[in-house]
Amino acid sequence: MTSVRVAVAGGSGYTGAELLRLLSQHPNVQLTAVTSEKSAGTPVSAVYPHLQGIVSLTFEALAPEALAERADVLFLALPHTKSMGPVASCMKAGKRVIDLSADFRIKDPRTYETWYQTAHACPDLIGNAVYGLPELHRSAIAQARLVASPGCYPTAAILQLAPLIAHGLIVPDTIVIDAKSGVSGAGRSPALPYHFPEAHESLEPYKIGQHRHIPEIEQELSGLAGTRGQAATGETAGVTIAFTPHLVPMNRGILSTAYARMKGKLDVVELRALYRDFYKGERFVRLLEGAMPNPRHVRGANYCDLAVHTDTRAGWVVTVSAIDNLIKGAAGQAIQAMNLMLGYPEETGLVAPGIYP
Amino acid sequence: MTSVRVAVAGGSGYTGAELLRLLSQHPNVQLTAVTSEKSAGTPVSAVYPHLQGIVSLTFEALAPEALAERADVLFLALPHTKSMGPVASCMKAGKRVIDLSADFRIKDPRTYETWYQTAHACPDLIGNAVYGLPELHRSAIAQARLVASPGCYPTAAILQLAPLIAHGLIVPDTIVIDAKSGVSGAGRSPALPYHFPEAHESLEPYKIGQHRHIPEIEQELSGLAGTRGQAATGETAGVTIAFTPHLVPMNRGILSTAYARMKGKLDVVELRALYRDFYKGERFVRLLEGAMPNPRHVRGANYCDLAVHTDTRAGWVVTVSAIDNLIKGAAGQAIQAMNLMLGYPEETGLVAPGIYP
Amino acid sequence: MTSVRVAVAGGSGYTGAELLRLLSQHPNVQLTAVTSEKSAGTPVSAVYPHLQGIVSLTFEALAPEALAERADVLFLALPHTKSMGPVASCMKAGKRVIDLSADFRIKDPRTYETWYQTAHACPDLIGNAVYGLPELHRSAIAQARLVASPGCYPTAAILQLAPLIAHGLIVPDTIVIDAKSGVSGAGRSPALPYHFPEAHESLEPYKIGQHRHIPEIEQELSGLAGTRGQAATGETAGVTIAFTPHLVPMNRGILSTAYARMKGKLDVVELRALYRDFYKGERFVRLLEGAMPNPRHVRGANYCDLAVHTDTRAGWVVTVSAIDNLIKGAAGQAIQAMNLMLGYPEETGLVAPGIYP
Amino acid sequence: MTSVRVAVAGGSGYTGAELLRLLSQHPNVQLTAVTSEKSAGTPVSAVYPHLQGIVSLTFEALAPEALAERADVLFLALPHTKSMGPVASCMKAGKRVIDLSADFRIKDPRTYETWYQTAHACPDLIGNAVYGLPELHRSAIAQARLVASPGCYPTAAILQLAPLIAHGLIVPDTIVIDAKSGVSGAGRSPALPYHFPEAHESLEPYKIGQHRHIPEIEQELSGLAGTRGQAATGETAGVTIAFTPHLVPMNRGILSTAYARMKGKLDVVELRALYRDFYKGERFVRLLEGAMPNPRHVRGANYCDLAVHTDTRAGWVVTVSAIDNLIKGAAGQAIQAMNLMLGYPEETGLVAPGIYP
Structure with missing residues (x-):
């Protein structure tokens, strides 16, 4: 090459x-x-x-x-x-x-x-810009001159909810995304909330309902909702979410737990089959059934690990996603886009497994 | 004495x-x-x-x-x-x-x-047993011979939602409680999930919709709902929740983030006033407005720190509570009950501030 | 009172x-x-x-x-x-x-x-100033108008070596003090080395042989050496140490490991008896034999935990001390001095046990 | 290939x-x-x-x-x-x-x-077994059918002291090695000392003067001492060390701080030149002057980072080394040996940089 x-x-x-x-x-x-x-x-x-x-x-x-x-x-x-x-x-x-x-x-x-x-x-x-999430916009990225690489929280949130939204299986105004990030997500500039003795043995939400990643998540989920005909007018379907990020005492990783009320009774086995089908052939999305997504399994790697659970008693579907905020949530995803733009195999330079423990 | x-x-x-x-x-x-x-x-x-x-x-x-x-x-x-x-x-x-x-x-x-x-x-x-949450059952505890001291997650969850439920301000079937606990909550017996290299730089939900603290939370919230006449038959009002606990890499502390859709538009200033009123005179409930509840501020102390936020754009009320799982979530609360049972001032032996940082 | x-x-x-x-x-x-x-x-x-x-x-x-x-x-x-x-x-x-x-x-x-x-x-x-280490200068502190409260590292280092020096049991120019501190010891002002992602999963020595606590340790150890007649001239005996502090990813605590070559063969049982005698009646020095000093056992408490070990094969005596850098290494020790100055029982306000885990 | x-x-x-x-x-x-x-x-x-x-x-x-x-x-x-x-x-x-x-x-x-x-x-x-430290035994490894891959502590300790010993620059019976390891060094079997709430916010020495890595370190250092004619009889020169390992609350990494009294006055600039010469051409030994060795810079990588400092005031040379205990301290070093045994370029499969932060 x-x-x-x-x-x-x-x-x-x-x-x-x-x-x-x-x-x-x-x-x-x-x-x-x-x-x-x-x-x-x-x-x-x-x-x-x-x-x-x-x-x-x-x-x-x-x-x-x-x-x-x-x-x-x-x-x-x-x-x-x-x-x-x-x-x-x-x-x-x-x-x-x-x-x-x-x-x-x-x-x-x-x-x-x-x-x-x-x-x-x-x-x-x-x-001219293409939203750089290959799992949703692969062919457009391959044609793009300008790619807007997604935020870290949106990557985790969109991938965990996309199949549910695209198939119209959940009640739209009941989506809650409770996301947790390691401290590297806040960047490298020292400030009091990220000072070690403040951030260690510490856990706290921030910007409740006000984080700038919200419009990005809503835009993409709305697009997915719209494509299935909910918005025949060409407008997006207007998905609105409750979103709360939290700062967690670890260096790397995002864990996103998303809740939505089911339309009707959903069977977890069928849901998982639907996710497998939605992400068929995706090199960097791993669907877990035995284990739970955990940032420790994607540390340093470009994977997004996903799991789908149902709480039929209470009527909720709960999905969990884990990424390395600096890889699939930033640098790795950007390189994945570059590979697509240049016609390289999508996984070139991105195949390293996670560093565990 | x-x-x-x-x-x-x-x-x-x-x-x-x-x-x-x-x-x-x-x-x-x-x-x-x-x-x-x-x-x-x-x-x-x-x-x-x-x-x-x-x-x-x-x-x-x-x-x-x-x-x-x-x-x-x-x-x-x-x-x-x-x-x-x-x-x-x-x-x-x-x-x-x-x-x-x-x-x-x-x-x-x-x-x-x-x-x-x-x-x-x-x-x-x-x-004969009284549920030992003084903020809800103070006088019954004072008369009790047997107190069933609450679980750690329920303490955080019930206190953060009680005023909203008691006043009927939220849509009942939209309550999501996303709770996070330090590892001491899992006890002192070594096991793989709590082995340091597994639990450090790690974050993971468990028992989604299946944790044994769920019936306890629902029982108490249903009781609060019932007292305001929603269940005139004497039955509880049947509050059902989505509840997901997470294991967080810290020793102590629970942070609970609870979401519910508002009935109508709620004003955050009025909501906070309502919480202040509900918890008036409570020695161990602190309502925060400038700061966010964080386990680091209650480490070793018997406080439950609470904050109320609204996301009016999306239609949700979001409350946050923080406790030390071993104090207000266990030993401290049990001693608080003992003080009531014996007629000692409720805060006896429990006034030590948190150890920070 | x-x-x-x-x-x-x-x-x-x-x-x-x-x-x-x-x-x-x-x-x-x-x-x-x-x-x-x-x-x-x-x-x-x-x-x-x-x-x-x-x-x-x-x-x-x-x-x-x-x-x-x-x-x-x-x-x-x-x-x-x-x-x-x-x-x-x-x-x-x-x-x-x-x-x-x-x-x-x-x-x-x-x-x-x-x-x-x-x-x-x-x-x-x-x-006019008295060095505020009660275990060495109790009566002078009680008479003082000005107390210079010791540094955190010196507290741990002096207490672990004092009996050996005072009894002249070690070769003076072979003292190595390898000290480790939690990040709160660096204060509350944010700076890159203490930024969470830098200090977490991180471990590093600093100011090798150049830390400002060195003269304080040498002054006190020299004084102890002098009192046993090694320096009949009134000058201090001139103890010189190798001292390296390290930054460890924890909030609180100092662990100090000190090495010195034995003069002759020292018996560990006799050494421990000698330490017990030296610290007889000391409320805040705990000599451990079964367990090892560890900051986790003094977190939030005013204790200095000490252990004495010998490596007879290689000819070294190795002592270990643990304190909470903010308590016995700072605020607690200062209050201990105040109690002495004012004639209060020395432990007033300082009896709280450590917060574990 | x-x-x-x-x-x-x-x-x-x-x-x-x-x-x-x-x-x-x-x-x-x-x-x-x-x-x-x-x-x-x-x-x-x-x-x-x-x-x-x-x-x-x-x-x-x-x-x-x-x-x-x-x-x-x-x-x-x-x-x-x-x-x-x-x-x-x-x-x-x-x-x-x-x-x-x-x-x-x-x-x-x-x-x-x-x-x-x-x-x-x-x-x-x-x-028949060759001690698998390529920096000391490269040609023997290339000929070996059986390689005994070094322990994690010995790798860090031997590499930091080898040039000093080989050149006879230090007083032999004054070597102190104070080593610190992340918890993965203790393996994956759960046990109380490695239970998260015990090992977190915790720091403790163990097996003082009794760790099984001691004879391995002494054997290799003695061999180095012997090669320079200190032991013309063919016997090793009998280097004896004080060695104390510590358990540090991080997942990976060893930091080793070694002290020895200088023979005469050593100039730090000359010492560093001597180290550069000793490790000339070594792909996996990095000599740091501006920065300090820190496990965070070798996490997931096969490097040993080294620094040399002198404390001329007190008469000590202090060296610091950092490795990833699971890579250069175990799996990586073993693969490095395999590459030599099979005639592959020594760095094959080992060039990945560390994962930071």
Whole structure:
């Protein structure tokens, strides 16, 4: 296979470090540059000793046009609202772009503005962006020049609910998503809630009903609801969710527990068959029946582990999903999209099993 | 105040150790005996070095009648289904009994049998038992000879939902309780799921819709629903819940996040006022507005911290509660009941603040 | 007993919070004020939700003279080099002062200057200060107006080595102290090394041979060596140590493992008898033989747990000590000193057992 | 390159799981069988969900002769004293064997008997075994039919001290090795010390001066001392160490801090140059100067990170090493030996960077 030149913008956060780690092991990738505003001029291995002997680049300041010249594919792991400009520059330079921020995930600019409290700088580009969840948008990703890689919580939540929504098996306004994340999800900038003695032996919800991943989940679930004819007008079916994220004392991993009231009585055996059918052939979705999804089984791996349970006594279907927030929830999924865009086998560079224990 | 002789049966588990720790500091208590089948003959301080210099007793084998002679009050921290017999013996001896197992919590023997898969050995005693949650049953506890101390999850769940249920503000069949517990909740017997490398950097739900604390929660919430006239027939109103517990990598603490769809639009300010009113004068319920309930703030303390939030966009009320599973969820609450039974100020021996960080 | 008015300067760090927690439970203490530069104007319970319902004070800015008027005893938990000035002010006002910084621990101003890289502002006061380790300096503390409360590592290290040094049983230049601390020892200000994902599943030495607690340990051990006539000139005997602290992924606790080559063959049974004799009557030193000292057994308690082992094959004596860095290593020990200064029973307000697990 | 058939005996512990994970990703390996007494008949993916979709084998009972027929190379991850028999069977069948137990590490059968309290069953085979530390015995490993793969602590300890010993720079009887290990080092069998609530927020030394890894470390260090002419008689130079392992609340990783008194004044810059020279060309030894070795930087990787520090004031040299106990301390190092034995590039299948954070 041919090799591709890849640059990473915003490489000094945890997602950036994971991009560097995974891309350095990808057989078709030549890493050409990595940027970081605060670490510009410092070797990657000085910031990240685990990459000593692996990545020999030095962080540089971000100059989008110049960066675009040195790469065929650009990964942008920049903060929300800071990514729009560089994306536009790279697109103009004719390069393929995979944006890991939220800036191009939301199709409706007004929704973006409501949740991110800033006007979108290049709304015309939004239409070109494909939501980078291969299990739902594989062929569109393969054609895309711009991929908006999903958030970590949305990846876990959408995959666990998609089959139920697509088949119309649950009462729409009863969806509760109780999600739990390790602390790396909050990034690498020190702050009191993530100070070790505060976050250890500690557990707490945050942004109840207000987390910015909500519109992304609702958009995708609504799309799935709409495709089955619930919204013949072309509008989405308007799935609305209760969503509460929690901060859990572990480094990595998301566990998402989703509840919805069943329409009628659903049989768990049939439901599991339906999930198997929905995710047939998916390399990175594992359906568990004997074991329970647990972040410890996907640590460092690109899998989303899923399980389906029913509580027939009380009338609920309960699904559980586990991902590594930095892999399937960020860097791994972005590389999966790159593989699709470039025609590489989808799993290239992503086959490493999880690190357990 | 007078002093009372107290014995603890089943003192070698974590709840037993907490009973010993707290009772040793109680100004009116004289600890006279503690039993443990597997540690009989071993000094408490050899099993529990943290109690060296604090508790000088030696574990002995359990002989209920003989034990009852040496105490005025007996705490039983025995496994479910193993407590019924000793409770009966102690009651017959005319002593006050506080049972920390589930054996006398469930009013309906058939429900007990369904969930605990054993017939109740002394169903006639169940009627004498008072469910030991002081915030709901204070005066009954004060009169009781037998108190069935609540489970850890039920304490967190009932307290967070009681005002909403009692005022009829939520749609009954939409209650979801997503609860998370530290590993001490699983007891002190080693087993693979609690082996450090399995439980650390790990997070997993268990017994989805099947946990034995479910009937206890439903019984108490149904009682609250019934008292407001929803069930004029004298039957309980039949609250049914979706309940999923999770194992979280921390030693102590329960965080419970409960969701329910609002009847109509509820104002969060009014809701909080309603909670303040409901828990007015309660020494061990703290309503938080600026901060979020978090087990780290109640570690080692007898508090239940509560917060109320609304998601008006999606139509849900979300309440959060945090307790120390071994204190307000077990040993502390049992001592609170003892204080009521004996006429001591309710907070005697329980005023220590939490250990933070 | 009479009551005493107490103020705490520098109350918003972890040591300050522990002073507030412990002092609020002390039967003879009336907390009158607490200062914090960054939290001035904020209620204590807003910064520390675990103290809601316990401490009703509001943080205020530090004005030493005014503060001194409102208290009989002042605890200063200020940063090193920032404490000298306020100490002098409070001393001038005639109050008893317990300083938890290092500013008055080092008897030789040149040594202080070498290790703290600043000239001492009030060297004349140093002579008045008593090193606040009750097990070594009880009667001097009882007479003192100014107590310099020991550092956390020194408390663990000095207590584990004192009997060996005092009896001249080890080869002086072979002392190695390998100490390990939980992250709360680094304080409450967020910084990258203490960011949860960095400090969790992580373990690392720091300041090898350069930690500022070294001169304090050497001063006290040298004093002990000197008292047995090794330094008849009045100079200290000049004990020099290898000392390496490590950051361990736990919230609280110090474990210190100290090694020294034996002079001759030492019998472990005799050594333990010698330790028992040395610490006879000490309320807060527990000598363990069956169990190993472990921070989990002193969490939240004022104990120092000690064990003595010999490796006769290789010729070493190995001692192990465990303390709670925030209690016996800081706030608890300071209160122990206060009790001595005021003539209260030494253990007043400090008898709470550890919180386990 | 050609492919080799590999079997793993004793595959259900953590080391076995790591062997399966790494071997499944090795480009020249065909996994043919894996044994486990307690899991015989169970699919690997049922015991280890993280290997679902990766390893499709089923655990079988161990029958050494039959197993040997199905493999060219056998890895034995069996308990100490249980490995001798199967090793002998596999050797007799003419296969290459890599034994991860201690059974063939100790050259002197009497020393083995002293520390393992059992007579060696096949002392004649010991002479054929090569101690599998490639950095010291590379060419012998390449020629070996039987490799005794080193223990985890010895790997960290020997690599950090080898250059100092080989150059005769330290006072021999002053070596102190204070080692710290994550809990996976204790294996996967649940027991009280490794029960989560016991091992979390906990830290404790064990087997002070009595750990079975001591003779292995002393044997190798003595050999190094001997090679430089300190023992012209052919006898080893008899290095004796003080060694204390500690259990640290993390899943993986060993950090070893070693102290020794310098002969004369050693310059840290020269020492580091000497280490660079000693480990020149070593793919898996990284010498750190800016950063400190920390298990978090080698998690899941085959590196040993090393740093050298001097405490000239007190006269000590202090070295620090970090490894992943399950990789460079077990499975990775064993595969490194296999690569040498089979003439594959030494790093084949071992190049994955660490998983951070």
